[in-house]
Amino acid sequence: MLLAVLSGLLFSIAMVFFGKGLKAKWSPLLLVLPPVLFTFFASFIPFISSGNIQLQHINWVPSLGINFDFKLDGLSLLFTLMITGIGTAIFIYARKYLKGHPYFDRFFGYLFLFMSAMLGVVLSNNILLLFIFWELTSISSFFLIGFNNDNADSRKSALTALSITGLGGFFLLASLILIGNIAGTYTISELINSRDLLLKDPLYPLIIGLLFIGAFTKSAQFPFHFWLPGAMKAPTPVSAYLHSATMVKAGIYLLARFSPILGGTDYWNYTLIIVGGITMLYASIHSLFRTDLKGILAYSTISALGILTFLIGLGTKEAMIAVSVFILAHALYKATLFLVTGIIDHETHTRDITVLSGLRKVLPPVALAGILAALSSAGFPLVTLGFIGKDLIYEATLTFSNPTLIWTLTGLAIVTNIGLVAAGFMAGITPFVGKLPQQFEKIHIPYKGLWIPPLVLALLGIILGIFPAVVGELITNQTANTIFGANTNSHLAVWHGWTLVLFLSLGTLAVGSLLYILNKPSMAKLAAIERFNVISPKTIIMGLGSKIMQFSSWYTDRMHNGYLRSYHLKIILFAEAVLAYKLWVSGPIYIDFWSLTYPDLYEVAIVFVLIGALFLILTTPSRLTAVVSMSVIGYCICLIFVIYSAPDLAMTQFTIDTLSTVLFVLVLYKLPGFVNLTNKKVLFRDALVAISFGIIIALTAFKIWAEPINKDISNFYGENAYILAKGKNVVNVILVDFRGIDTMFETVVLSIAAIGVYSMIRLRLKSSEKE
Amino acid sequence: MELLLIILIGLLYGAGVYLILRRSMVKLLLGIMLLGSGANILIFLLGGITKGKPPVIDEKAKLFQDIFADPIPQALILTAIVISFALTAFAIVLLKRVYALVNSDDLDDLNTNEEEDI
Numbered sequence: 001m002l003l004a005v006l007s008g009l010l011f012s013i014a015m016v017f018f019g020k021g022l023k024a025k026w027s028p029l030l031l032v033l034p035p036v037l038f039t040f041f042a043s044f045i046p047f048i049s050s051g052n053i054q055l056q057h058i059n060w061v062p063s064l065g066i067n068f069d070f071k072l073d074g075l076s077l078l079f080t081l082m083i084t085g086i087g088t089a090i091f092i093y094a095r096k097y098l099k100g101h102p103y104f105d106r107f108f109g110y111l112f113l114f115m116s117a118m119l120g121v122v123l124s125n126n127i128l129l130l131f132i133f134w135e136l137t138s139i140s141s142f143f144l145i146g147f148n149n150d151n152a153d154s155r156k157s158a159l160t161a162l163s164i165t166g167l168g169g170f171f172l173l174a175s176l177i178l179i180g181n182i183a184g185t186y187t188i189s190e191l192i193n194s195r196d197l198l199l200k201d202p203l204y205p206l207i208i209g210l211l212f213i214g215a216f217t218k219s220a221q222f223p224f225h226f227w228l229p230g231a232m233k234a235p236t237p238v239s240a241y242l243h244s245a246t247m248v249k250a251g252i253y254l255l256a257r258f259s260p261i262l263g264g265t266d267y268w269n270y271t272l273i274i275v276g277g278i279t280m281l282y283a284s285i286h287s288l289f290r291t292d293l294k295g296i297l298a299y300s301t302i303s304a305l306g307i308l309t310f311l312i313g314l315g316t317k318e319a320m321i322a323v324s325v326f327i328l329a330h331a332l333y334k335a336t337l338f339l340v341t342g343i344i345d346h347e348t349h350t351r352d353i354t355v356l357s358g359l360r361k362v363l364p365p366v367a368l369a370g371i372l373a374a375l376s377s378a379g380f381p382l383v384t385l386g387f388i389g390k391d392l393i394y395e396a397t398l399t400f401s402n403p404t405l406i407w408t409l410t411g412l413a414i415v416t417n418i419g420l421v422a423a424g425f426m427a428g429i430t431p432f433v434g435k436l437p438q439q440f441e442k443i444h445i446p447y448k449g450l451w452i453p454p455l456v457l458a459l460l461g462i463i464l465g466i467f468p469a470v471v472g473e474l475i476t477n478q479t480a481n482t483i484f485g486a487n488t489n490s491h492l493a494v495w496h497g498w499t500l501v502l503f504l505s506l507g508t509l510a511v512g513s514l515l516y517i518l519n520k521p522s523m524a525k526l527a528a529i530e531r532f533n534v535i536s537p538k539t540i541i542m543g544l545g546s547k548i549m550q551f552s553s554w555y556t557d558r559m560h561n562g563y564l565r566s567y568h569l570k571i572i573l574f575a576e577a578v579l580a581y582k583l584w585v586s587g588p589i590y591i592d593f594w595s596l597t598y599p600d601l602y603e604v605a606i607v608f609v610l611i612g613a614l615f616l617i618l619t620t621p622s623r624l625t626a627v628v629s630m631s632v633i634g635y636c637i638c639l640i641f642v643i644y645s646a647p648d649l650a651m652t653q654f655t656i657d658t659l660s661t662v663l664f665v666l667v668l669y670k671l672p673g674f675v676n677l678t679n680k681k682v683l684f685r686d687a688l689v690a691i692s693f694g695i696i697i698a699l700t701a702f703k704i705w706a707e708p709i710n711k712d713i714s715n716f717y718g719e720n721a722y723i724l725a726k727g728k729n730v731v732n733v734i735l736v737d738f739r740g741i742d743t744m745f746e747t748v749v750l751s752i753a754a755i756g757v758y759s760m761i762r763l764r765l766k767s768s769e770k771e
Numbered sequence: 772m773e774l775l776l777i778i779l780i781g782l783l784y785g786a787g788v789y790l791i792l793r794r795s796m797v798k799l800l801l802g803i804m805l806l807g808s809g810a811n812i813l814i815f816l817l818g819g820i821t822k823g824k825p826p827v828i829d830e831k832a833k834l835f836q837d838i839f840a841d842p843i844p845q846a847l848i849l850t851a852i853v854i855s856f857a858l859t860a861f862a863i864v865l866l867k868r869v870y871a872l873v874n875s876d877d878l879d880d881l882n883t884n885e886e887e888d889i
Contacts, residue, residue, distance in 0.1 A: 564878055596772070596773050603772060604775065623797060626797070626798075634808070640812070640815075643822060644815070644822055645822065646825065646840065646845050652852050653852055659856065660860070663860055689789075690786070694785025694788070697785075698781030701781075709817070714842060718834075719835075723833065728827055728830075729827045730826040731826055731846050735850070743850070746854065753857035757860050760864040761864060
């Protein structure tokens with residue numbers, strides 16, 4: 001399984017080296033991987049459908065709990081088959097769709113990367129591994145959405161999608177880490193044993209809240225849905241693959257995966273029902289007002305994702321069966337509709353349904369695929385998988401555990417589905433019926449590679465719809481069992497008798513069709529609904545985003561303005577604040593006046609000379625005076641060292657100070673005097689900062705000095721200087737013996753500085769370098 | 772004397788900070804040197820100051836007979852003085868180089884961006 005997951009990455013890397021060569025002649029090679037993977041995963045069907053689970057464990061970073069743990073169960077199987085199966089169709093289609101595109105190789109590189117990441121998400125048995133692949137899908141989708149990188153809109157949409165899904169990723173990571181900390185394991189199959197622990201934890205609402213944000217951003221739930229219509233700027237194969245069949249379902253996958261671990265509580269169920277409910281209704285209504293084919297499909301996809309979230313929220317056995325079938329049904333018909341749209345766009349160069357009509361005459365196989373998919377999407381009875389899905393949805397709402405809500409929920413589902421029926425017809429039928437306009441008469445049937453994939457997917461939706469028991473037995477029953485966490489005993493069948501569900505289904509279809517006939521999308525209606533954009537989540541969140549951008553650039557300008565002194569100021573102020581706070585909380589300073597020593601007169605004199613020199617430095621306009629004062633300060637310090645038993649220090653200070661002064665004077669005597677560059681106000685501010693810093697440091701020094709100090713180490717050196725090192729000057733012994741290696745490195749530093757000084761002096765500027 | 776030294780440390784630090792907030796590169800360098808001196812005296816003080824008892828063992832003895840000044844702060848400061856000299860020397864030469872290049876002592880003349888002064 002590891003190889004299966006990583007093979008896409010390998011192909012992606014290979015595209016970097018061999019991509020150019022693969023463009024024309026060898027491009028069929030690109031189509032090898034998805035079918036191979038599909039066959040590989042399909043070979044597990046008998047094994048999984050009899051209730052087994054395939055595990056694989058490879059150590060990666062065991063100390064951090066991150067391992068290549070893969071698990072193939074019912075839920076993963078459904079997703080892997082969708083990813084590789086629909087992937088096969090998409091790859092065949094994209095090869096023709098992008099034929100001759102200058103970035104053909106790049107596109108397939110991203111696509112391989114994405115497929116790999118997606119397989120990783122659904123196969124990971126380790127939540128941190130899952131997160132890594134989760135982020136990879138966001139990143140690869142960013143490149144795919146922004147594939148037409150010369151288009152500003154396209155870039156903007158890609159950025160929006162990345163920021164929304166990336167933001168969700170942060171929340172998801174936080175949630176996963178909390179889960180791992182509480183349960184003590186990052187392995188999904190072990191987490192299920194920690195269910196009670198997790199549910200009782202006081203952080204439980206936070207955990208699922210964070211998890212929900214992660215899932216909702218990925219699966220475009222209200223109010224994060226708006227990135228998905230924007231993402232339709234991507235080439236159509238991408239929209240079909242990522243934004244209908246796979247990536248957006250990653251959020252659904254996550255919820256389904258965690259449903260047996262964290263689900264079943266009121267928090268979990270009602271949040272999902274409410275968010276899913278709002279999303280499905282909102283998007284379903286919105287889709288009716290679109291005139292762009294891809295816009296219709298985007299909103300109906302959001303609505304379908306809402307339905308899935310809603311169903312997982314219901315949490316019942318029936319709901320889980322509905323989820324597993326509806327995921328498959330939706331993926332099949334929606335991918336078909338997208339691919340059909342892509343062909344129409346490719347051939348007619350428009351996606352406006354107010355213009356398109358009558359295309360069945362010129363594109364018969366495409367029309368067939370579109371109409372079949374539209375029927376499946378509408379849940380046309382008895383022959384489509386969509387019908388089974390729709391039935392199961394109603395069954396799920398009608399058997400919800402809280403009887404008072406049954407009719408509200410069912411009503412919600414009915415209204416949503418009516419909208420979806422109409423939207424499906426608009427996308428799959430409108431372009432093909434009616435009179436063929438003159439400008440489209442010259443259109444020919446495109447490459448086989450373009451129309452065969454959608455047709456196959458559409459037919460699959462019909463065949464599986466006629467024999468639902470097969471797909472149930474093979475795949476979806478186990479999927480439902482995995483999500484439900486127990487056996488669901490589901491038996492999919494076309495005919496259940498004259499039940500309430502059937503009537504609801506037929507009623508939905510009838511009203512939906514009526515709506516389709518009555519509702520003629522037009523620019524005027526689109527404009528009307530766009531007036532509400534002012535209060536839409538998109539406007540609000542994007543507005544917030546741009547405010548954050550403004551804030552951060554303002555902040556950066558303030559904090560990183562390129563002026564050294566401004567950095568100094570901030571660092572010093574921060575240090576002052578921290579030190580002052582620490583001083584404040586550590587209580588008053590007690591001074592033991594008896595331990596103070598009385599200064600002699602000459603000591604006081606030295607200190608005053610020093611202070612005088614200090615003031616001279618601060619006030620003098622002459623550079624030379626400042627340098628000389630500096631040396632006076634150095635000599636005074638030297639005297640203090642002499643008096644207070646530090647002869648070595650005094651010698652060093654004396655030498656160094658003399659050297660520095662000489663160097664200073666030699667180098668700088670040519671420079672002009674100081675100019676007063678800053679105004680009074682700034683000077684005053686800086687003086688204030690400086691004085692307060694001085695006071696705080698002095699107080700801190702006092703405080704530390706008043707504390708008793710430990711002299712053990714000093715005594716050790718004192719006692720052992722002669723005995724161990726045969727030296728009588730303890731300071732020297734410490735430097736050259738006890739800490740000899742430190743001193744050696746110090747010498748290295750000095751040598752480096754010396755080399756720097758020397759080379760700087762020797763360096764001759766070329767005349768061009770002088771301004 | 773301790774009180775005097777503490778005041779001195781405060782003054783050295785304050786003056787150092789004031790100087791590194793200036794635009795002149797020479798003042799910046801002087802400020803850094805003052806901060807360094809302040810830090811040296813701070814370390815010196817915190818080890819406890821002792822008058823006239825250098826940490827050197829008597830000619831004839833093998834061990835200290837009397838109390839002695841703490842050698843550790845002295846070792847630290849000695850290192851610090853030498854390293855700060857390396858820094859100062861390099862900075863001085865660098866300063867000269869910069870002055871030769873841009874003919875100015877003003878840090879702002881080194882900035883390439885056109886943002887206004889804060």
